[in-house]
Amino acid sequence: MTQPLDYLKETPSQTAGPYVHIGLAPGAAGFDIYDRELGHDIAGPNAAGERIRVEGIVMDGTGSPVKDVLLEAWQANAAGVHAHPESPGTVEDGFRGWGRVITDFATGEWGFDTVKPGPVAGRNGTMQAPHIGLWLVARGINLGLHTRLYFDDEVEANAADPVLNLIEWEGRRATLIARRGARDGQPVYRFDITLQGGEETVFFDI
Amino acid sequence: MTSTGEYYQRDRMRHPPPRDEGYKTSVTRSPNYPLISLENSVSDVTGPVFGHGDVDPLDRDLLRNYARPGESPIGERIIVHGRVLDENARPVPGTLVEIWQANAGGRYRHKKDTYLAPIDPNFGGCGRTLTDVDGYYYFRTVKPGAYPWRNGINDWRPAHIHVSVFGRAWVQRLITQMYFEGDPLIATCPIVNTVRDKAAIGQLIAPLDRQASVPLDSLAYRFDIVLRGRRSTLFENRLEGN
Numbered sequence: 001m002t003q004p005l006d007y008l009k010e011t012p013s014q015t016a017g018p019y020v021h022i023g024l025a026p027g028a029a030g031f032d033i034y035d036r037e038l039g040h041d042i043a044g045p046n047a048a049g050e051r052i053r054v055e056g057i058v059m060d061g062t063g064s065p066v067k068d069v070l071l072e073a074w075q076a077n078a079a080g081v082h083a084h085p086e087s088p089g090t091v092e093d094g095f096r097g098w099g100r101v102i103t104d105f106a107t108g109e110w111g112f113d114t115v116k117p118g119p120v121a122g123r124n125g126t127m128q129a130p131h132i133g134l135w136l137v138a139r140g141i142n143l144g145l146h147t148r149l150y151f152d153d154e155v156e157a158n159a160a161d162p163v164l165n166l167i168e169w170e171g172r173r174a175t176l177i178a179r180r181g182a183r184d185g186q187p188v189y190r191f192d193i194t195l196q197g198g199e200e201t202v203f204f205d206i
Numbered sequence: 207m208t209s210t211g212e213y214y215q216r217d218r219m220r221h222p223p224p225r226d227e228g229y230k231t232s233v234t235r236s237p238n239y240p241l242i243s244l245e246n247s248v249s250d251v252t253g254p255v256f257g258h259g260d261v262d263p264l265d266r267d268l269l270r271n272y273a274r275p276g277e278s279p280i281g282e283r284i285i286v287h288g289r290v291l292d293e294n295a296r297p298v299p300g301t302l303v304e305i306w307q308a309n310a311g312g313r314y315r316h317k318k319d320t321y322l323a324p325i326d327p328n329f330g331g332c333g334r335t336l337t338d339v340d341g342y343y344y345f346r347t348v349k350p351g352a353y354p355w356r357n358g359i360n361d362w363r364p365a366h367i368h369v370s371v372f373g374r375a376w377v378q379r380l381i382t383q384m385y386f387e388g389d390p391l392i393a394t395c396p397i398v399n400t401v402r403d404k405a406a407i408g409q410l411i412a413p414l415d416r417q418a419s420v421p422l423d424s425l426a427y428r429f430d431i432v433l434r435g436r437r438s439t440l441f442e443n444r445l446e447g448n
Contacts, residue, residue, distance in 0.1 A: 006295070007214075007293045007294065007295075007435065008291060008292070008293045008294075008295050008432045008435070009217070009220060009293065009406070009409065009432060010216065010217065010220065010221075010293060010380075010432050010433060010434050011380065011382050011409055011410070011431050011432045011433070012220055012221050012222065012382065012401045012403075012406045012407070012409060012410060013221045013222060013380060013381065013382055014222070014368075014381070014382045014383040014397060014398075014400070014401075014410065015229075015231075015232075015381075015383075015397060015400075016368065016370075016381045017368060017383075017397075018316075018318065019306065019314045019316045019318070019319060019368075020306070020368070020381075021316065022306040022314055022315060022316050022330075022331055022332050023304050023305060023306025023307075023331075023332045023368055023370065024304060024306070024370060026330070026332050029315065029316045029317065030315070030316065030317040031272075031315055031330060033271060033272055033330045033332060034262070034265065034334075035262065036260070038256070038260060038302075060234040060235050061233075061234035061235070061236075061238075062234055064234075066235065068318075072379070074249070074252075074253060074254065074376050076249070082248065082249070082252040083252075083254070083255065084252035084253060084254075084255060085255075086248065086251060086252050087248055087252050096254060097254065098253075098254030105317075105318070120247070120248055120249055121247070121248055122247050123245055123247055128247065128249065131249070133249055133250075133376055135376075135379055137381050138235065139231050139235075140229070140231030140232045140233075140234070140235035140236075141224070141232070141235055141236075142221070142222035142223065142224060142226065142229070142232060142236075142400050143218075143221045143222060143224070144379060144380070144381060145237070146376075162247075163244060163247075166242060166244065167242055172239075195234075195235050195236070195237060196234060196235065196236060196237055196238055197238065200237055200238060200239055201237075202239075202242055203237050203239075203241050203242070204241055204242050204243070204244050205215075205216065205218070205241040205242065205243045205244065206244050206246065206250045206376070206377050
């Protein structure tokens with residue numbers, strides 16, 4: 001007999017189900033209970049950098065919009081610093097870097113306002129192109145899906161990004177690149193996510 | 207170069223697979239391609255930090271946080287409590303735990319829930335709290351009822367409470383469901399059974415905890431949550447880890 005390893009095991013995931021909004025976005029579920037719902041303001045009023053809007057839709061394997069998704073975003077500020085003690089540097093007062101949005105029940109559209117993140121250090125001396133980590137949960141998704149949003153106006157940085165370059169199938173890298181547009185003079189990035197099928201978005205095991 | 211202790215790789219054989227035909231909605235919402243595995247970078251080992259300014263002490267008390275003054279929800283009064291630990295059995299302090307659930311009749315306060323069991327005017331069904339320095343948390347609530355759902359035509363969810371936890375890092379983000387000891391619906395639920403490993407299912411079932419019950423007031427269930435653990439960066443800067 002060898003000694004047993006005494007590690008615990010991670011609690012298994014379960015789907016967030018159709019009523020995830022009750023717990024994590026109760027206002028959207030149709031009732032007000034908290035004075036302050038979390039995740040509305042990613043960047044705060046003091047963050048430096050370009051103010052952007054990010055929008056999209058999530059589609060299932062039939063090409064139909066998924067109307068009960070909850071998305072969370074995690075990003076660095078414009079200087080490439082995360083609001084976390086392990087990130088080198090400090091962030092602006094009020095910059096949280098984390099946000100939570102749901103899709104519109106009727107259309108499936110989601111969107112959030114933030115600042116465009118700066119490049120972040122990668123592993124082994126590399127630099128990562130500006131990106132926003134996204135995490136999706138919904139009915140039918142058994143374990144939250146991690147993906148990344150990159151920006152189509154960061155061509156050089158994207159070409160050198162260590163994570164994008166890990167994706168051997170070059171044709172799939174484009175599924176992670178948001179397209180820049182404008183509305184009322186404000187930059188808007190479009191990022192549609194396909195859960196399954198031909199243009200399936202790349203998802204990561206991080 | 208930053209030397210970060212990485213998190214242990216997630217054991218995806220213990221988690222449910224993306225696609226499980228028994229759980230019909232997963233069939234069109236599961237990626238066909240394999241996930242791309244990444245080594246952790248600072249983008250992954252960091253994550254949102256919450257503080258006492260984010261939650262109100264009343265948020266953990268579902269018996270009161272939506273009840274009209276002097277009233278309380280109908281149902282079995284329970285305490286749900288436990289610790290959030292990592293795989294190294296270390297407590298995860300100061301982390302946000304959020305829960306949501308149906309009322310005692312299995313009805314959610316959600317505009318898309320049309321089940322004929324009535325709404326409880328004194329029950330909202332969501333709560334949140336931060337773990338203390340020992341990783342400990344508790345909620346007060348009513349035991350939720352089972353409810354039917356359109357999967358098979360006679361499928362019923364066991365009583366459950368949805369649980370969301372952050373941990374310290376983006377890689378630890380987890381949503382799961384807590385079930386109650388002895389519920390016969392657990393064995394037949396397609397969502398429970400997306401988890402293939404029986405021992406792993408057991409980790410989702412909270413035992414009755416008579417020691418923690420409040421006499422003449424509430425029963426208690428104990429639910430410990432384990433998040434991913436972290437490797438030491440041995441022979442380098444020793445960061446948090448095993």
